[in-house]
Amino acid sequence: MSDGGSRGTAVEARPEQARWEAAPPGPRAVATFQVFRGDRTGGELRAYQVPVTEGMVVLDAIHYIQHHLDSTLACRWNCKAAKCGSCSAEVNGRPRLMCKTRVDEFGGQPITVRPIKVFPLIKDLVTDVSWNYRVNKEIPPFAPAPGDAGPWRMHPEDVERLFEFRRCIECFLCQDVCHVLREHRGTDRYYGPRFMVRIAALEMHPKDTASREELLHGKGGIGYCNITKCCEEVCPEHITITDNAIIPLKERVADAFYDPWRALLRRLRGRKEPRGT
Amino acid sequence: MAEWYDAYAYDVLVIGAGGAGLRAAIAARAAGASVGLVCKSLLGKAHTVMAEGGIAAALGNVDPQDSWEVHFADTMRGGQGINDYRMVEIFAKEAPERVYELERWGGLFDRTPDGRILQRPFGAHTYRRLCHVGDRTGLELIRTLQDTVVHSGVDVHMEITLTRLLTDAERIAGAFGYRREDGRYVLFRAKAVVLATGGWGKVYKVTSNSWECTGDGCAMAYEAGAELMDMEMVQFHPTGMVWPPGVRGILVTEAVRGEGGILRNARGERFMERYDPKKMELSSRDVVARAIYREVQEGRGTPHGGAHLDISHRGPDFIKKKLPSMYEQFLKLADIDITRSPMEVAPTVHYVMGGVRVEPGTGATTVPGLYAAGEVAAGLHGANRLGGNSLSDLLVFGKRAGEHAARYALGLATAPRADDGQAAEERALLARPFERDTGENPYQLHEELQEVMSQNAGIARTGDGLAEGLQKVLALQERAERLRSAGSMLYNPGWHECRDLRFMLTLCEAIFRSAIVRTESRGAHWRLDYPDQDPEWGRKNVVVRRANGEMRVGTRPVPPMPAELARLLEARA
Numbered sequence A: 001m002s003d004g005g006s007r008g009t010a011v012e013a014r015p016e017q018a019r020w021e022a023a024p025p026g027p028r029a030v031a032t033f034q035v036f037r038g039d040r041t042g043g044e045l046r047a048y049q050v051p052v053t054e055g056m057v058v059l060d061a062i063h064y065i066q067h068h069l070d071s072t073l074a075c076r077w078n079c080k081a082a083k084c085g086s087c088s089a090e091v092n093g094r095p096r097l098m099c100k101t102r103v104d105e106f107g108g109q110p111i112t113v114r115p116i117k118v119f120p121l122i123k124d125l126v127t128d129v130s131w132n133y134r135v136n137k138e139i140p141p142f143a144p145a146p147g148d149a150g151p152w153r154m155h156p157e158d159v160e161r162l163f164e165f166r167r168c169i170e171c172f173l174c175q176d177v178c179h180v181l182r183e184h185r186g187t188d189r190y191y192g193p194r195f196m197v198r199i200a201a202l203e204m205h206p207k208d209t210a211s212r213e214e215l216l217h218g219k220g221g222i223g224y225c226n227i228t229k230c231c232e233e234v235c236p237e238h239i240t241i242t243d244n245a246i247i248p249l250k251e252r253v254a255d256a257f258y259d260p261w262r263a264l265l266r267r268l269r270g271r272k273e274p275r276g277t
Numbered sequence B: 001m002a003e004w005y006d007a008y009a010y011d012v013l014v015i016g017a018g019g020a021g022l023r024a025a026i027a028a029r030a031a032g033a034s035v036g037l038v039c040k041s042l043l044g045k046a047h048t049v050m051a052e053g054g055i056a057a058a059l060g061n062v063d064p065q066d067s068w069e070v071h072f073a074d075t076m077r078g079g080q081g082i083n084d085y086r087m088v089e090i091f092a093k094e095a096p097e098r099v100y101e102l103e104r105w106g107g108l109f110d111r112t113p114d115g116r117i118l119q120r121p122f123g124a125h126t127y128r129r130l131c132h133v134g135d136r137t138g139l140e141l142i143r144t145l146q147d148t149v150v151h152s153g154v155d156v157h158m159e160i161t162l163t164r165l166l167t168d169a170e171r172i173a174g175a176f177g178y179r180r181e182d183g184r185y186v187l188f189r190a191k192a193v194v195l196a197t198g199g200w201g202k203v204y205k206v207t208s209n210s211w212e213c214t215g216d217g218c219a220m221a222y223e224a225g226a227e228l229m230d231m232e233m234v235q236f237h238p239t240g241m242v243w244p245p246g247v248r249g250i251l252v253t254e255a256v257r258g259e260g261g262i263l264r265n266a267r268g269e270r271f272m273e274r275y276d277p278k279k280m281e282l283s284s285r286d287v288v289a290r291a292i293y294r295e296v297q298e299g300r301g302t303p304h305g306g307a308h309l310d311i312s313h314r315g316p317d318f319i320k321k322k323l324p325s326m327y328e329q330f331l332k333l334a335d336i337d338i339t340r341s342p343m344e345v346a347p348t349v350h351y352v353m354g355g356v357r358v359e360p361g362t363g364a365t366t367v368p369g370l371y372a373a374g375e376v377a378a379g380l381h382g383a384n385r386l387g388g389n390s391l392s393d394l395l396v397f398g399k400r401a402g403e404h405a406a407r408y409a410l411g412l413a414t415a416p417r418a419d420d421g422q423a424a425e426e427r428a429l430l431a432r433p434f435e436r437d438t439g440e441n442p443y444q445l446h447e448e449l450q451e452v453m454s455q456n457a458g459i460a461r462t463g464d465g466l467a468e469g470l471q472k473v474l475a476l477q478e479r480a481e482r483l484r485s486a487g488s489m490l491y492n493p494g495w496h497e498c499r500d501l502r503f504m505l506t507l508c509e510a511i512f513r514s515a516i517v518r519t520e521s522r523g524a525h526w527r528l529d530y531p532d533q534d535p536e537w538g539r540k541n542v543v544v545r546r547a548n549g550e551m552r553v554g555t556r557p558v559p560p561m562p563a564e565l566a567r568l569l570e571a572r573a
């Protein structure tokens, strides 16, 4: 990339609109992408020269490679608008959505794209994320009281905090970055931040009656999380994973196992009893 | 003996795991059938996830005057009378219950102050009718159904592409395809198959659709002998992103206009005043899309060939709460802060009203044992779909198709036999691109096809343009016989594209042939050489089917509405 990088890597501080006029990439602007190619048997980074267009994202470059240079390059994507969570990869070492990562943010530096590391590789940028689906299946689903058929009245203030959790697009970037899963091959002891978010959404739902404390304490492994907040930093949906999901869940678990009275009181008073029903 | 494919057997096979497929699988399982659910991508990533604005259902939570009757009339009027009124009636009556059911399954919608499901206004809906959660309603719907399906005893098979429906004499017997992650062939034996494979927006260059929207299901059904209907009806959503180039076509939800967004041309004129002074920005999609198209054609477009859509007057707090993903999308991808500046928008291909012709109440196609629901099925939306009606369509008809497929499967006296010969034939077709050293690049061909569709079957059509487009598609079909791919069957997008392309070419032929026949303008089908509606054509649907290996086009009478339903339309005209 010959220009467009005069702003360095200060992504956050990009002024609106002015950028196109200020730094249009030249007609022959080309960027080098180092893309991981390989499968379960091994692989390597391969370099591709990709013409840069205005506003281009990393996924555009991958598509360019597929269409013009090597049609066998494997990657997942669906929406190209940061809504489906398919295109997760590690761009210059950081877990990102490729469709939301602008090429110009790297200021002309080479861009390296690797598959997310925490899950087994299938091919190129595609990994085997099936473990996440198995975990999801282990979580007791939403369970309203039998016979409570609705239509329900649930007041905005009682459900407000759930919307954040429901925004999760299952990109699994947080799973990728969580050191419990990543560094210690911890998928057999901790469900990971994505599923803490999922469980929080269920546990805090005013109409839910199931209890997941035991699961969290046991197989879910919430105790392994030591609140480093790395997960939060990479979440493209800006979910406050630790403060809003994990810490309240840890409190519930602590109550259930070490302060059953408080747990009972919470149950009677709080979350399962919305107003107005 | 080791088979050359992995085999599975179910009473009901559901193909596609968007809203319709998930809902169908849940229903078929609840009806007692064993169910396999196949999706091209990972579970939860289907195109439904992109739906933003809401689910249309006459709950009457915000406007108590709303009722199924008004929803019925709005939908019929939106479809310009060629929808199947029987589908519309079922739809308008059952949509509310399907929404409440989602809530019982854990779905969460924005609330009214008194705790009920909030509803927002949307184009051509008389009352505030769209149940929503911000601008990510599709995600909520798919996640809720996904979490329900995984606990319902349905087997989910991810990243499998099925490319051929297997038949035993006339009846459906299963489907055949391959699995991406290991490159193995797979064969599903099934007594009934529900197609929930969505649309084929990917045949156009500028589209809001994902790579998956290549119409495999519709084309497979056609190849298996099913009748298609209304193929000329392709919806251009008025507002897609236009700049920068990489995001061209990405959807800008109608909710922006629902929440008060204003359209202006480059001169700053609120041009909808000239096209629909009553409904303005909230006119139906075909009208707004044509208006923007005209403004651009007549030289009043914005720098990148669109219109300005401005919501900034609603203030940052409101915008970030009601349209959070639009805010984020423009900020990150286009460097626009929509709380301060207008968006630049232009029409983008969004939806196909046409598809497989189905029986109104059951989703049964003309092939015994084959059902269809959602975007792949035709009839509900007629010549133009109203925003928000798609999500309720998925729920209402997904459920019905699943139930009826299960009933059919469980009632069969003898199970159909899936024919290995058909599977072997398909394998040979799939493997062909590997057998050449030189040949056509599927991506190149796809781009050319998109060019043809945009030029010749775009928003404004003419007889000559359509005829020329058809010839071009036929020429591309010939070239598609010589596609070539490198690599292996293991997660190989280029090779995958080869089969997709054949499906798309089949459907494009159907689009052209149908559009040529309909010599009038109606809804999404705008003919410059026949600019007016023709009442004669208002009584006909264009249908397509295969006979002796050739595509045949015909018409069918639109089922006439009984007097009491017809009165609903007059009452609100």
Ligand code: SF4
Pocket (backbone or CB within 6 Å): A177, A178, A179, A180, A192, A193, A224, A225, A226, A227, A228, A229, A230, A231, A232, A241, A242, A246
């Ligand atoms: S805060 Fe907990 S879940 Fe998040 S990355 Fe750190 S250890 Fe993992």
Ligand code: SF4
Pocket (backbone or CB within 6 Å): A085, A167, A168, A169, A170, A171, A172, A173, A174, A175, A193, A194, A197, A231, A234, A235, A236, A237, A238, A239, A241
């Ligand atoms: S919590 Fe955030 S990072 Fe984790 S999967 Fe969901 S959206 Fe992705």
Ligand code: FES
Pocket (backbone or CB within 6 Å): A076, A077, A078, A079, A080, A081, A082, A083, A084, A085, A086, A087, A088, A097, A098, A099, A100
């Ligand atoms: S493609 Fe959907 S999130 Fe990137």
